Amino acid sequence: MEESFFKGTLRHLKRSKSAMLGLSIVILLILVGVFAPVISPHDPIAQSLYNNFKPGFWAKNYSNFLGTDQFGRDLLSRIIYGARVSLSVGLIATTIGVLLGSAGGIIAGFLGxxxxxxxxRIVDIMFSLPSILLAIIVVAVLGRGLDKTMIAIGITYVPQITRVVRSKTIVVRNAEYIEAARAIGSGTLRTMVVHVLPNVLSIIVIYATLSIGSAIIDAAALGFLGLGAQPPTAEWGAMLASSNDYITGGFWWIASLPGVAIFISVLGFNLLGDGLRDVMDPRLRRD
Structure with a gap:
């Protein structure tokens, strides 16, 4: 019996140690985000100025395991809740970009x-602007806030995904099964959805996985600039921005630990995305 594509992909993915490490990090991030209210030791926005700038376990402070920030808020709790925010931004922004970009790419490539x-030409205009500048322009138009950040980041991914999907669609549209579908009277919309989309889905999945990590970085950048999540929301980029004045004051953990959280999260999605690319791209797969 022929092995299904999903089972074959999973079987090959298990052989890649880096991909499995990335998958483990992603699963851990999801669990932390989902169960943040359960595992968080403190309220992430509760302030206690009597306990500000307290170091963590390295100074034998186990009640605030990773220390506190300038307002006395527990840093571990804020990082845990920040995982929920960053994961939400990454997933929703990527979904927006994938839906719009995939639709545009398939339509452009199939219809010509x-x-x-x-x-x-619209894609070229969007490509002429750096992605972070394009996101800033969108936020400037829509206004500040986490929901606006998701839309802005999602829009910046549309031209990239459109171009990738269009290239794949141009190859697929000349296949014999597409000609056969047209010959039996399959309409344009049905052909694109039923026959073209499944055959470009692999490249979409790969690009979406890699884009989530990039979206987390972009969200942190907008948060650092004050255009993303607004205080007192526990968001990693905003945490970095609020700690900017204290980096040189000996309170290294306030800025370093949210940065480490960003690094680990992005690393997980990038490793998983690279693994999926190696497995799902027939040119790179090795049996």
Missing amino acids: GWVDNLIM
Whole structure:
């Protein structure tokens, strides 16, 4: 019996130590985000100015395991809740980018002609701006806030995904099974959804996985600039921004630990994305 694509992908993925490490990090991040109210030792926004700037376990302070910030808030609790915020931003922003970009790429690649030219000229205009600048422009138009951040970051991924999916669609549309579907009277929309989409899905999954890590970094960057989540929301980028004045004052943990959380999260998604690319791309797969 022929092995299903999903089972084959999973079997090959298990052989990659780096991909499994990335998957483990991603699963841990999801669990931390989902169960944040249960595992968080303190209220992440509760302030106690009597306990500000307290070091953590390295100074035998086990009640605030990773120390406290300038307002006396427990840093471990804020990092835990920050995982929920960052994961939400990454997933929702990537979903927005994938849905819009995939639709645009399939339509442009399959229909061609003036439709393709119109969509790709819009993509070229968006590509002319650095992604973070484009996100700042969108936030400036929509306003500050976490929900606006998700939309802004999602829009910045649309041109990249559109171009990748379009290239794959152009290859797929000339396949014999597409010609056969047209010959038996399959409409344009049905052909794109039923026959083209499943055959470009692998590249979409790979790009989406890699984009989540990038979205977490972009959200942190916007938060650092004060354009993302607003205080007192526990968001890693905003935590870095609020600790900027204390980095050189000996309170290294306030800025370092949220930065480490960002690094580990992005590393997990990138390792998983690279593993999926190696497995799902026939040119890179090795039996």
